[in-house]
Amino acid sequence: MKHVVIASAFMAAIFSFLSCGKNKETENTVTLRLEHAVAGAPLTLNKIQYQAQSGHRFSVERLKYYISNVVLYRADGSTYESDAVHYREEGIAATAELALGDVPDGEYTRLRFIVGLDETTNKPNGLPPTPENINMEWPIPGEEGYHYMKFEGKYDSMGAGVIKSFNLHTGAAKNQPYYVAVDLTLSGLSVDNDNWNITLQMDLNEWLQNPHTYDFEQFGPGIMTKPAAQQILMENGASLFTVHAAVRE
Amino acid sequence: MKNLRFGLVAGLALLLYSACSKEPEPGPPLVYDPVPYEIDIPSWFPPMTIPPGNPTTVQGVALGRRLYYDPILHPAGATSCAGCHFQERSFSSGPAILPHVNLGWNRNFLWNGRVQGTLEDIMYFEVTEFFKTDISRLQNHPEYPRLFYEAFGIRQISHELAAKALAQWMRTLISANSPRDQSIWGVPRIFLPDEAIDGAIIFNTERGDCFHCHGGIFFTDNQFHNIGLDAEPAEPGYEAVSGNPADRGKFKTPTLRNIALTAPYMHDGRFKTLEEVIDFYSEGVKKSPNIDPLMKWAHLGGLHLSAKEKSDLLAFLHTLTDSSFIRDPRFKSPF
Numbered sequence: 001m002k003h004v005v006i007a008s009a010f011m012a013a014i015f016s017f018l019s020c021g022k023n024k025e026t027e028n029t030v031t032l033r034l035e036h037a038v039a040g041a042p043l044t045l046n047k048i049q050y051q052a053q054s055g056h057r058f059s060v061e062r063l064k065y066y067i068s069n070v071v072l073y074r075a076d077g078s079t080y081e082s083d084a085v086h087y088r089e090e091g092i093a094a095t096a097e098l099a100l101g102d103v104p105d106g107e108y109t110r111l112r113f114i115v116g117l118d119e120t121t122n123k124p125n126g127l128p129p130t131p132e133n134i135n136m137e138w139p140i141p142g143e144e145g146y147h148y149m150k151f152e153g154k155y156d157s158m159g160a161g162v163i164k165s166f167n168l169h170t171g172a173a174k175n176q177p178y179y180v181a182v183d184l185t186l187s188g189l190s191v192d193n194d195n196w197n198i199t200l201q202m203d204l205n206e207w208l209q210n211p212h213t214y215d216f217e218q219f220g221p222g223i224m225t226k227p228a229a230q231q232i233l234m235e236n237g238a239s240l241f242t243v244h245a246a247v248r249e
Numbered sequence: 250m251k252n253l254r255f256g257l258v259a260g261l262a263l264l265l266y267s268a269c270s271k272e273p274e275p276g277p278p279l280v281y282d283p284v285p286y287e288i289d290i291p292s293w294f295p296p297m298t299i300p301p302g303n304p305t306t307v308q309g310v311a312l313g314r315r316l317y318y319d320p321i322l323h324p325a326g327a328t329s330c331a332g333c334h335f336q337e338r339s340f341s342s343g344p345a346i347l348p349h350v351n352l353g354w355n356r357n358f359l360w361n362g363r364v365q366g367t368l369e370d371i372m373y374f375e376v377t378e379f380f381k382t383d384i385s386r387l388q389n390h391p392e393y394p395r396l397f398y399e400a401f402g403i404r405q406i407s408h409e410l411a412a413k414a415l416a417q418w419m420r421t422l423i424s425a426n427s428p429r430d431q432s433i434w435g436v437p438r439i440f441l442p443d444e445a446i447d448g449a450i451i452f453n454t455e456r457g458d459c460f461h462c463h464g465g466i467f468f469t470d471n472q473f474h475n476i477g478l479d480a481e482p483a484e485p486g487y488e489a490v491s492g493n494p495a496d497r498g499k500f501k502t503p504t505l506r507n508i509a510l511t512a513p514y515m516h517d518g519r520f521k522t523l524e525e526v527i528d529f530y531s532e533g534v535k536k537s538p539n540i541d542p543l544m545k546w547a548h549l550g551g552l553h554l555s556a557k558e559k560s561d562l563l564a565f566l567h568t569l570t571d572s573s574f575i576r577d578p579r580f581k582s583p584f
Contacts, residue, residue: 045495046495061495061542062542128295129296130295131354131356131471134464134465134466134467135464135465135470135472137460137464139460139464140453140454141450141453141454152542152543153542154542162548163536165541165542165543165545165547165548166542167542167545220545221542222455222458222545224455225454
């Protein structure tokens, strides 16, 4: 019996040694953690408490979006590209992180991705029919695909004291690709047989300012057929994200 | 090592003895040889996730169907599932009895979402908490012990096994053959009336904005919304489950498949007809503090649809009725 125990322990040691070795050599993971804030403070839902540049106070009740086409750049211009399409929903912790697997060793200086879906994915049945993807469908006749984002809430329309809703639903309105291109500088991301976590923070106020002031009142409660609103959000979106931390695990 | 060998031999003997000791029972020998059941999922529906602990079998589905129609689940034998869920009404009835249709893709059950998870979870709730089924009635029945053994290979009937059988049966209740389906995926495709096509445009654009909650292939987002039925909701709805006051008055989005068969409407059955429902969305929306932002024109009381828009929308809703589903002999009572 003693021999059996010793042999088992030996095998377990060999096995764990082999699996560790494999991890170290070929399976670097860079995890992107997507967090949400308004004016720098962590997002809290369902209360009219935030101030938009347009002057309206507003609440956030729902936030869902895709990020895709993630690319990490080394200083010499070589890249790591991910084909992942990541669905993020505020309040659903399981959607907070996108793990990029098998990232080669190297010093990465730049991170790019899009908020939304490119033309190759944004088409009927372009994504697997998960409940989340089905609920993101964009069924407008002739434009079928998916919402890039649903950012919904209410605002005080001022003066009249009337509470109205806003639904910033971005997508390929009139079949134009209004996805947001995000381009971030990284420092210190030196992947070398290890795993990294990068925390990215989306500040929702940036959808509503910089460079354009987005006025809820101007575009009304729904914007799926309003290219002018889509254009503003696409351009404002460039400054959405900031890199809050890049740390070695 | 000698001790180990002795132990193995003794264990094997004990196993053989205990297996043999169950054999001398009266009646014909029980046979457990389940046949896999292939659920008939149309190509335009997504794959269904089946929990690994409850594979669908011919015997399991047949048992679930029988239980569904048998008042034996009720402790006093007063009613069955089918006593409230009528096939000819898409397995619903009024007031406010949710239909049993395409629930194999569902994750939130009951109007307030009290049960979340799989069909096994909701069926377990039904037999333990809703019916409070007396398992001894099944165990002492002349046929059920054999039927449960054939489905699961287990002699001792339990609430869990009854729930598993019901879940298998419910996964087969798939409705996918409405005129709307046939107009897109039918071979040959059929043509819908012009007013229904106009209604589909209202439905699938922000004019009517029905699709954000009632969209997709299942005509439900399987989520919870406060649609402004009341300025101050009398019932907590999803708040009772989440504990979050922001969820007050939120109820599960019902599917619109076969909606013309499932009157009256809303969680309390307050609207008798689809015309009343459309009138509500058009002019009757109340400003509740936590009304869903998707109720985009709540500050004006609703969508303010024209008479033609209302009739177009109604025509579209009628194209969602699957008349083959409500006549399908596979879903009728086995008794």
